[in-house]
Amino acid sequence: MSVPAALGDPADPLHIALVGSPNAGKTTLFNALTGARAKVGNYPGVTVERREGEVRGVARRIRLLDLPGTYSLNPETPDEEIVREVLAGECPNEPVPDALAIVIDGTTLARGLGLVVQVLQARRPTALVVTMIDEVRARGGRLDLGKLSRILGIPVTGVVGHRGVGVADLRGLLERAERWAVPKALPRMDDPEARFAWVDRVATDVGGHSPARDRRTDRIDRVLLHPLSGLLIFALVMLFLFQSIFAWAVPAMDGIDGAFGSLARLSRALLPPGLLTDLWTDGILAGVGAVLVFLPQIVIVFTLIHLLEDVGYMARAAFVVDRVMGWVGLQGRCFVSLLSSYACAIPGMMAARTVASPRDRLATILISPFMTCSARLPLYTLLIAAFVPAKRVFGPLGLQGLVMLGLYLLGALTALGSAALLKSTLLRGKIATFYLELPPYRMPTARLLATQVWRSASAFLKRAGTLILAAAVVLWALLSFPRIPVDPARSVGEQAQAQVQASLAARIGHTLEPVIEPLGFDWKIGVGLVASLAAREVIVATLAQIYAVGDEDDFGGLRDALASDRDPQTGEPSFTLATALALLVFFVFALQCMSTVVVMARETGSWRWPALAFSYMLALAYGASFVTYRLATAFL
Amino acid sequence: MRPLATRASEDSPEPLKGSCRPLSSLPPGLRAHLCRHSRTPVPQRLRDLGFVADTPLVVVRAAPLGDPVEVEIRGYRVCLRRADVSSLCVVPETPA
Numbered sequence: 001m002s003v004p005a006a007l008g009d010p011a012d013p014l015h016i017a018l019v020g021s022p023n024a025g026k027t028t029l030f031n032a033l034t035g036a037r038a039k040v041g042n043y044p045g046v047t048v049e050r051r052e053g054e055v056r057g058v059a060r061r062i063r064l065l066d067l068p069g070t071y072s073l074n075p076e077t078p079d080e081e082i083v084r085e086v087l088a089g090e091c092p093n094e095p096v097p098d099a100l101a102i103v104i105d106g107t108t109l110a111r112g113l114g115l116v117v118q119v120l121q122a123r124r125p126t127a128l129v130v131t132m133i134d135e136v137r138a139r140g141g142r143l144d145l146g147k148l149s150r151i152l153g154i155p156v157t158g159v160v161g162h163r164g165v166g167v168a169d170l171r172g173l174l175e176r177a178e179r180w181a182v183p184k185a186l187p188r189m190d191d192p193e194a195r196f197a198w199v200d201r202v203a204t205d206v207g208g209h210s211p212a213r214d215r216r217t218d219r220i221d222r223v224l225l226h227p228l229s230g231l232l233i234f235a236l237v238m239l240f241l242f243q244s245i246f247a248w249a250v251p252a253m254d255g256i257d258g259a260f261g262s263l264a265r266l267s268r269a270l271l272p273p274g275l276l277t278d279l280w281t282d283g284i285l286a287g288v289g290a291v292l293v294f295l296p297q298i299v300i301v302f303t304l305i306h307l308l309e310d311v312g313y314m315a316r317a318a319f320v321v322d323r324v325m326g327w328v329g330l331q332g333r334c335f336v337s338l339l340s341s342y343a344c345a346i347p348g349m350m351a352a353r354t355v356a357s358p359r360d361r362l363a364t365i366l367i368s369p370f371m372t373c374s375a376r377l378p379l380y381t382l383l384i385a386a387f388v389p390a391k392r393v394f395g396p397l398g399l400q401g402l403v404m405l406g407l408y409l410l411g412a413l414t415a416l417g418s419a420a421l422l423k424s425t426l427l428r429g430k431i432a433t434f435y436l437e438l439p440p441y442r443m444p445t446a447r448l449l450a451t452q453v454w455r456s457a458s459a460f461l462k463r464a465g466t467l468i469l470a471a472a473v474v475l476w477a478l479l480s481f482p483r484i485p486v487d488p489a490r491s492v493g494e495q496a497q498a499q500v501q502a503s504l505a506a507r508i509g510h511t512l513e514p515v516i517e518p519l520g521f522d523w524k525i526g527v528g529l530v531a532s533l534a535a536r537e538v539i540v541a542t543l544a545q546i547y548a549v550g551d552e553d554d555f556g557g558l559r560d561a562l563a564s565d566r567d568p569q570t571g572e573p574s575f576t577l578a579t580a581l582a583l584l585v586f587f588v589f590a591l592q593c594m595s596t597v598v599v600m601a602r603e604t605g606s607w608r609w610p611a612l613a614f615s616y617m618l619a620l621a622y623g624a625s626f627v628t629y630r631l632a633t634a635f636l
Numbered sequence: 637m638r639p640l641a642t643r644a645s646e647d648s649p650e651p652l653k654g655s656c657r658p659l660s661s662l663p664p665g666l667r668a669h670l671c672r673h674s675r676t677p678v679p680q681r682l683r684d685l686g687f688v689a690d691t692p693l694v695v696v697r698a699a700p701l702g703d704p705v706e707v708e709i710r711g712y713r714v715c716l717r718r719a720d721v722s723s724l725c726v727v728p729e730t731p732a
Contacts, residue, residue, distance in 0.1 A: 071681070071684060071685060072680075072681065072684035072685070074680050074681070074684055076681055107712070108710075108711065108712035109711070110686065110710040110711055110712070111685065111686055111710060111712050114684060114685070114686055118684075192680075192683035192684055192686070192688050193683075193688045193689060196686050196688050196691070196710075199686075200710075203710075203711075221697075225697060225699070225700065226700070227700045228700070230700040231700045231701075234700075319699050319704065319706070319715055320699055320700055320701070321701075322699060322701075322703070322704055322715075322717070323699065323701040323702065323703045323704070324701065326703070326717070432681075433679060433681040433682065433716070433720050434704065434715075434716060434717040434720055435685075435714060435715070435716065436704065436714070436715040436716075437712075437713065437714055437715070438706065438713065438715065
């Protein structure tokens with residue numbers, strides 16, 4: 001393809017902005033044009049994602065800006081405000097686009113044209129891209145795009161974004177963007193009544209008025225949205241999602257854990273003992289394992305979420321559960337994200353990307369660490385088994401099970417309460433109109449699904465994995481320095497115990513002791529708290545090391561060691577039921593997970609939010625543990 | 637047909653002009669069009685979405701828990717919360 005001489009220097013990129021409403025197929029089109037290689041950043045001063053990419057397969061450099069979706073240029077949210085500012089040339093550090101490509105959904109032409117009329121007032125070179133033209137045809141509609149182009153006075157082209165139909169033509173059109181017409185002056189239509197009177201006329205003229213409904217979708221919806229069967233199916237789908245994360249991810253996670261354990265043992269056997277070997281096995285290998293162990297959950301959560309999204313059920317699920325989430329100021333879409341957080345806050349926070357409202361998304365991300373993730377379970381199981389008597393309370397219900405249930409409820413209720421608190425304080429603002437569309441049901445394509453899942457997984461590895469690895473090495477160093485000489489008289493377990501007791505982490509534990517003493521925690525728990533910043537379940541392995549139980553898998557041994565530990569000065573048990581309950585409550589609330597902190601920073605685009613969440617959760621944890629310890633000492 | 641809102645009577649303490657009634661009292665499936673009068677000003681966003689006077693619409697269904705509702709207008713369907721559409725009033729095409 002040759003570059004026409006009329007165009008400017010090909011090295012000088014052309015800036016084109018994509019404008020359109022959410023669900024119009026704008027992002028699918030952006031991915032098709034750029035090969036899904038977006039440079040993702042933030043607009044200055046706001047947590048609105050800025051996506052830009054180079055258009056591939058064109059004879060010149062074209063920078064495509066994927067503006068946030070908007071239904072109108074009278075903004076209600078920070079996202080929509082950005083669109084208005086960019087179009088008006090008022091956005092700081094953002095060049096005014098050379099041309100605009102408006103993307104509208106052909107099946108909802110009238111609504112799309114309402115936005116088109118507003119965008120045309122910007123008086124820049126503009127083209128109109130009509131998506132889902134296959135859907136229009138399938139439903140017996142006939143759109144006269146040529147006529148639409150003549151009426152609007154700008155180029156109009158039709159595409160089917162997810163199949164790539166029409167994308168080659170669109171590339172050609174983008175190359176000629178400088179020659180797009182500046183739209184002729186339409187009468188000013190600031191009043192929506194005048195605007196839609198005009199829109200209705202145009203839509204009728206080009207044959208875009210109401211193509212027939214998709215009848216299959218209507219039939220399925222009668223069942224899936226029925227007051228009774230709708231609720232039942234919703235519950236079943238969510239139960240399936242929840243269960244599959246546990247049932248399918250756990251074997252894979254155990255496999256990864258096991259593989260890295262074997263690799264560490266193999267390394268120890270082959271390499272000479274020493275600092276470098278320790279760094280390799282306990283620092284780097286453990287760190288890489290700590291990153292990869294999240295992959296099964298991320299892959300499963302995202303496969304299911306994208307599958308439900310592609311089929312069209314996700315919007316229905318949001319419709320069904322919206323009222324409940326509305327009670328705490330959130331919306332239906334937040335539900336799935338919070339449910340995923342029960343497995344792990346990391347896929348949960350990443351799943352919050354499907355929440356369109358930035359404030360609701362932020363609130364969902366901030367409360368997700370309160371949901372009882374699977375990393376808390378090892379400590380919960382250990383402490384409950386060691387200190388809570390296995391009494392029957394009511395029928396088959398045991399006291400141990402009730403305590404476990406109580407911990408889950410405590411986390412969930414605190415999450416919801418915190419959401420309500422956030423939405424009425426920090427994240428307060430003009431309440432945006434809730435808006436949800438139920439797309440027609442579609443058969444998902446395996447290729448699209450695989451691309452989406454791969455994108456989420458690789459983004460996690462690239463954006464969070466490296467930081468998690470670095471933090472794991474730092475924590476290893478805290479537990480391993482200063483070094484003490486190897487004493488051949490000690491067993492491996494005793495040597496490890498001596499090393500931990502001499503480490504920086506132990507010093508931190510001792511320093512912390514006066515602070516955590518009111519919670520009933522001694523320095524040993526202090527070391528465990530420091531170590532558990534790597535991941536909550538690490539506290540179990542660390543306690544095993546401190547108590548020299550040897551293998552962390554020796555569950556019974558550790559349980560007995562905790563229960564029989566005595567204070568060397570007083571001879572009193574140093575680990576009591578009150579201590580155990582206080583520690584459990586501490587773990588319900590505290591953000592003891594650096595991976596969560598890292599991913600939260602990545603997802604919110606700022607370290608301020610994880611800093612806030614960490615402090616808030618730590619303060620809650622401290623206060624609640626204190627109250628628990630005092631009450632338990634007084635009454636139990 | 638199941639009435640859309642059980643709170644309809646609370647919603648409209650005073651009768652509106654003619655057969656104009658709150659959208660929330662419109663049973664699903666009944667065609668209606670938006671009145672020129674509304675009890676409170678219609679929010680800008682709804683107007684930008686095409687909720688302007690004389691536009692025909694039909695409530696398709698309510699969510700299983702009663703809120704939000706799905707409305708068909710100008711050939712597309714949208715789910716809105718009752719609180720957001722409380723200002724809208726409609727005239728049914730055939731008296732209910």
